Amino acid sequence: MFEFLDKFMPGILESLLPRASSYAVQIDVLFDVITILVGFWFFLVLGYFFYLIFRYRQRDGHKAEYISGETHKQKQAIEIPHYLILVCDVAIIIPTFLVWFNIKIDVPPPDEEVRIVAQQWAWTFYHAGEDKVLGTEDDIVSVNELHIKNNTQYSYHLESKDVMHNFSVPVFRLKQDAIPGRVISGHFKPILEGEWDIQCAEMCGVAHGIMGARIFIKSEAEHNAWLAANTPIPSDAGTLAIVNQNRSQEKKDRKNG
Amino acid sequence: MAHQIVATGRSRTGIPTGRLAVWWIIGSEIVIFGGLIATYLLNRFNHGPSWSAEAAHTNTFIGAANTFWLLTSSLFVVFAHAASERQDAKKTRMWIWLTIMLGGFFMGFKSYEYATEILHGYTIFTSNFWSFYYLATGLHGFHVLCGMVIMAIIAENDIKNERNWHRVENIGLYWHFVDIVWIFLFPLMYIAK
Amino acid sequence: MAEVVHVEVGHGEHHDDHHELSFWSKYIFSTDHKIIGFQYMFTGMAMALIGGYFAYVFRMQLAFPGSSIPFWGTLSPAAYNSLVTNHGTIMIFWVAMPVLIAAMGNFLIPLMIGCDDMVFPKINRLSYQIFLLSAIVLLASFFVPGGAFGGAWTSYAPLSAKAQYNSTPFGAPLWLIAVTLEIVAFLLGGINFITTTMNARAKGMKIYDIPMIVWMIVIASILFMCSVGPLVAGAVMLLFDQTLGTAFFDANAGGDPVLWQHLFWFFGHPEVYVVLLPAMGIVAEVTCTFARKKLFSYKLILYSSIGLGILSFFVWAHHQFISGVDPRATYLFTTTTLLISIPVAIMLFAFVATLYGGSIRFTTAMLFALAFTGEFLLGGVTGIWLGSSGTDIYLHDTYFVLAHFHYTFVPIAIIATFAAIYYWFPKMFGRKMNESWGKIHFWGTIIGFNGIFIPLFILGAGGQHRRIYNFQNYPDLAGADMQDMRVFATMSLIVMLVSQIPFLINFIVSIKRGEKAGKNPWKANTLEWVAPSPPPHGNFGPVLPEVYRGPYEYSVDGREKDYWPQNEKPEPEAS
Numbered sequence A: 001m002f003e004f005l006d007k008f009m010p011g012i013l014e015s016l017l018p019r020a021s022s023y024a025v026q027i028d029v030l031f032d033v034i035t036i037l038v039g040f041w042f043f044l045v046l047g048y049f050f051y052l053i054f055r056y057r058q059r060d061g062h063k064a065e066y067i068s069g070e071t072h073k074q075k076q077a078i079e080i081p082h083y084l085i086l087v088c089d090v091a092i093i094i095p096t097f098l099v100w101f102n103i104k105i106d107v108p109p110p111d112e113e114v115r116i117v118a119q120q121w122a123w124t125f126y127h128a129g130e131d132k133v134l135g136t137e138d139d140i141v142s143v144n145e146l147h148i149k150n151n152t153q154y155s156y157h158l159e160s161k162d163v164m165h166n167f168s169v170p171v172f173r174l175k176q177d178a179i180p181g182r183v184i185s186g187h188f189k190p191i192l193e194g195e196w197d198i199q200c201a202e203m204c205g206v207a208h209g210i211m212g213a214r215i216f217i218k219s220e221a222e223h224n225a226w227l228a229a230n231t232p233i234p235s236d237a238g239t240l241a242i243v244n245q246n247r248s249q250e251k252k253d254r255k256n257g
Numbered sequence B: 001m002a003h004q005i006v007a008t009g010r011s012r013t014g015i016p017t018g019r020l021a022v023w024w025i026i027g028s029e030i031v032i033f034g035g036l037i038a039t040y041l042l043n044r045f046n047h048g049p050s051w052s053a054e055a056a057h058t059n060t061f062i063g064a065a066n067t068f069w070l071l072t073s074s075l076f077v078v079f080a081h082a083a084s085e086r087q088d089a090k091k092t093r094m095w096i097w098l099t100i101m102l103g104g105f106f107m108g109f110k111s112y113e114y115a116t117e118i119l120h121g122y123t124i125f126t127s128n129f130w131s132f133y134y135l136a137t138g139l140h141g142f143h144v145l146c147g148m149v150i151m152a153i154i155a156e157n158d159i160k161n162e163r164n165w166h167r168v169e170n171i172g173l174y175w176h177f178v179d180i181v182w183i184f185l186f187p188l189m190y191i192a193k
Numbered sequence C: 001m002a003e004v005v006h007v008e009v010g011h012g013e014h015h016d017d018h019h020e021l022s023f024w025s026k027y028i029f030s031t032d033h034k035i036i037g038f039q040y041m042f043t044g045m046a047m048a049l050i051g052g053y054f055a056y057v058f059r060m061q062l063a064f065p066g067s068s069i070p071f072w073g074t075l076s077p078a079a080y081n082s083l084v085t086n087h088g089t090i091m092i093f094w095v096a097m098p099v100l101i102a103a104m105g106n107f108l109i110p111l112m113i114g115c116d117d118m119v120f121p122k123i124n125r126l127s128y129q130i131f132l133l134s135a136i137v138l139l140a141s142f143f144v145p146g147g148a149f150g151g152a153w154t155s156y157a158p159l160s161a162k163a164q165y166n167s168t169p170f171g172a173p174l175w176l177i178a179v180t181l182e183i184v185a186f187l188l189g190g191i192n193f194i195t196t197t198m199n200a201r202a203k204g205m206k207i208y209d210i211p212m213i214v215w216m217i218v219i220a221s222i223l224f225m226c227s228v229g230p231l232v233a234g235a236v237m238l239l240f241d242q243t244l245g246t247a248f249f250d251a252n253a254g255g256d257p258v259l260w261q262h263l264f265w266f267f268g269h270p271e272v273y274v275v276l277l278p279a280m281g282i283v284a285e286v287t288c289t290f291a292r293k294k295l296f297s298y299k300l301i302l303y304s305s306i307g308l309g310i311l312s313f314f315v316w317a318h319h320q321f322i323s324g325v326d327p328r329a330t331y332l333f334t335t336t337t338l339l340i341s342i343p344v345a346i347m348l349f350a351f352v353a354t355l356y357g358g359s360i361r362f363t364t365a366m367l368f369a370l371a372f373t374g375e376f377l378l379g380g381v382t383g384i385w386l387g388s389s390g391t392d393i394y395l396h397d398t399y400f401v402l403a404h405f406h407y408t409f410v411p412i413a414i415i416a417t418f419a420a421i422y423y424w425f426p427k428m429f430g431r432k433m434n435e436s437w438g439k440i441h442f443w444g445t446i447i448g449f450n451g452i453f454i455p456l457f458i459l460g461a462g463g464q465h466r467r468i469y470n471f472q473n474y475p476d477l478a479g480a481d482m483q484d485m486r487v488f489a490t491m492s493l494i495v496m497l498v499s500q501i502p503f504l505i506n507f508i509v510s511i512k513r514g515e516k517a518g519k520n521p522w523k524a525n526t527l528e529w530v531a532p533s534p535p536p537h538g539n540f541g542p543v544l545p546e547v548y549r550g551p552y553e554y555s556v557d558g559r560e561k562d563y564w565p566q567n568e569k570p571e572p573e574a575s
Helices: A001-005 A012-016 A024-057 A071-107 A221-228 A237-253 B018-044 B047-056 B060-084 B089-117 B128-159 B166-191 C010-018 C023-028 C032-063 C078-112 C120-145 C171-199 C212-243 C257-291 C298-314 C329-339 C341-355 C365-389 C389-395 C399-429 C435-461 C480-497 C500-513
Strands: A112-119 A120-125 A142-143 A144-150 A154-160 A165-169 A174-178 A186-190 A193-199 A212-219
Touching: A001 A024, A012 A024, A012 A174, A012 C212, A012 C435, A024 A071, A024 A212, A024 C171, A024 C341, A024 C365, A024 C389, A071 C341, A071 C389, A112 A144, A112 A165, A120 A144, A142 A144, A142 A221, A144 A221, A154 A165, A154 A174, A174 A186, A193 B018, A212 A221, A212 C298, A221 B089, A237 B047, B018 B047, B018 B128, B018 B166, B018 C171, B018 C257, B047 C435, B060 B089, B060 B128, B089 B166, B089 C365, B128 B166, B128 C212, B166 C078, C032 C078, C032 C341, C032 C399, C032 C480, C078 C120, C078 C171, C078 C257, C120 C171, C120 C329, C171 C212, C212 C257, C212 C298, C257 C298, C257 C341, C298 C329, C298 C341, C329 C341, C329 C365, C329 C389, C341 C365, C365 C389, C365 C399, C365 C435, C399 C435, C399 C480, C399 C500, C435 C480
Parallel strands: A112 A154, A144 A212
Antiparallel strands: A112 A120, A120 A142, A154 A186, A165 A174, A165 A193, A193 A212
């Protein structure tokens, strides 16, 4: 539905920043719907306001009128526009509910997962590696770089080691607070190859402003090449067993936010 | 400034200005304590078993005794108010001082209670339950103390000189409020285990 | 409605009994509501200069990153955070609230309801003294080891709770203590606003004869009182976490950091209406006087503001949509947030409708009042993008939010305040401010203001986040077109700041050398214009006014004069 509406919308956000996730179009369309409805009322009222200022400026021979605003007709002059605004509010609330559900409540089954740990003042990303399972030996850990494969449904699990942070990817139109003591999960599906900013969107201390990271969205071939080049060398069997045991316990403890 | 302000004496609503002011103060305090108690309740629901385990160690006997002191003191302050309406300075002062005395018992029992708990290792840092316990009961105790001080001032400064009788009712209102807060705290901290 | 039976003798009668008051008694330790009003006003204005200076410094950093800023030097990331934090904190708690509520309320309420002072003058004085202490504590936080708190005016835990996270072991508790003291000062002040308005009204002044600004300050005080309690509780908890090491907000020890957010925003949202309502009251007064028109639907405005107050308690989590609260709760909060636009719109439309059929005089005060209506309209509507939880996912913590709240706060705290100052200056000091300088001040302020924040809407929609020290660190945001907008915004700020110079000169010079104003230079109806300009101690002399009609009887049909003061006795019936 949103893709269909998008054809008639001005695409304001897209003109500023590309859409790199499957649900970016929904937020962009909602933004445009609000812009059109609100813009209409805003310019109407502002225009009328300027007209009144001009028309009723003090001039010789014109005396002001005595209007209480308490007669039925006068009150209606205010009340009727407000019923119309209420209709517009409903027209905004309905797509709002849909967009929110799709992005923040719905949980599409993931093809891949990433674990994101925020701290003062860096991002640590745990990629699932070639086996596509988090918490195993072949996980690739990187700092301030998130590498993901285009056109793949991802599930993310967000944590914080210390204070509140916020994982924000503007080209996805995505944002989520990271709360210490909790693991919060969400989803995204990249649709555009490229390299963009990740920002921290919650004041987290002295270096909050220097806590940027980058997201790399690659084609399948490029992503596989990156995996192959970065997979860690497996350690000996004994350590492997302990590590696996710890990591699977971690998985059990993880709760959805 | 020795002269009277006209505004202070006016009463377009029929309610004396002093009483309105006390209701305003009580209103502000209700929201403060209300916020604290609501926060406590939310935490209690979220941490049911662990908080119950901690709450088991509060001293219900002392809590109950303190409830008795406060309720009775509220009764005494009502008597003080009645005496002030009759402009009986001697009786008013007597009932005020008895109220203060019971407030003193409350604070005395509370001091003993805190001391024993701390000696047994239950300090404000022991756990979140105890942090709330000391904060809520401590803040309440501070209000009891302030009430006692103000009552003493009214008794000796105003009633002794047979003036400002309305202040007895006003401090009585405040004292009832302090009592009511305790009526909420007592079951939450001492009975719900 | 029992009238207290005693003979009312106005204050003035007793003047002969006074010994001449010393400078200290008259100006520093005064209990006179007018002096206390001035104390709040001048403290607020001084804090506004400090808050504005901070904005200048950090905007210079954003426009010319890493450069040496004139009148500051180079700005470190830690200092940047402190300036941003304290700019917001100062503007809300030490400028908007004291000037709009305490200064205007204290000066105007006894005059407008026709009595000689506030009901409890000594409590009034105490409230200012606590307020002054709070300002001193806040400023002191800049001089302690570690510097001033830098965790944003919202002070989220756990950043604000532990010095190991925020690096300001003394600044953080001092900031918190300052805010708490300020809250206590305003709770005390509220006692006077409520009791005086309800009880000390002039004879004949019925409920709907009360001027709108008085109503607005009363409702704002009630709103403040009902919402601030949980924050006070939370502030004590946070202070204990900071100084004693308790764990109310520490997730590692059983506490909950999100709890702070709820306690903060439960107050934080009603707070914006606490400052909005008095500003609207000012605009109502000024608009009616200079359009020569009765206020359009007084009762609708009054009931809407009460409805607004009540509804404001149910929207707070729109500040927390993506904070990890239960996502289903957002359905409720986004709905209530969009609905709250209705009462605000009703009030704004009523101001617009008041212009209809008027005869508008473009004095400086009126220009500012009109500017409020236009600018706040933009501020209010931009809230819709943020109130919709879907778009908020993208816009949260961006400059779009920042531009939205400046388009609401600047009209409230700055534009409406200037309208009030130009309007009531003659009453306060007995002289008028210069109108030509006022017009220069007006245009410089408004053009500057719009120049700062329109680009910020665009930058925010383009993904620029708040509280970031240097956007050159982000490749997507470092482009020349975006940086040009930042420079433009900073230059506009300088225009706006420089435009305050004519205002300050005008203000100071006019106190001594302005055109002398009589009792009622604007030919207005409300009771403050009955008292001499400036009013003496006791305001009205021995005989206090009585009221016979509402406050906005302008341009009544059949009357020669286009205004009808509230206290003018009705003419006897023509035979």
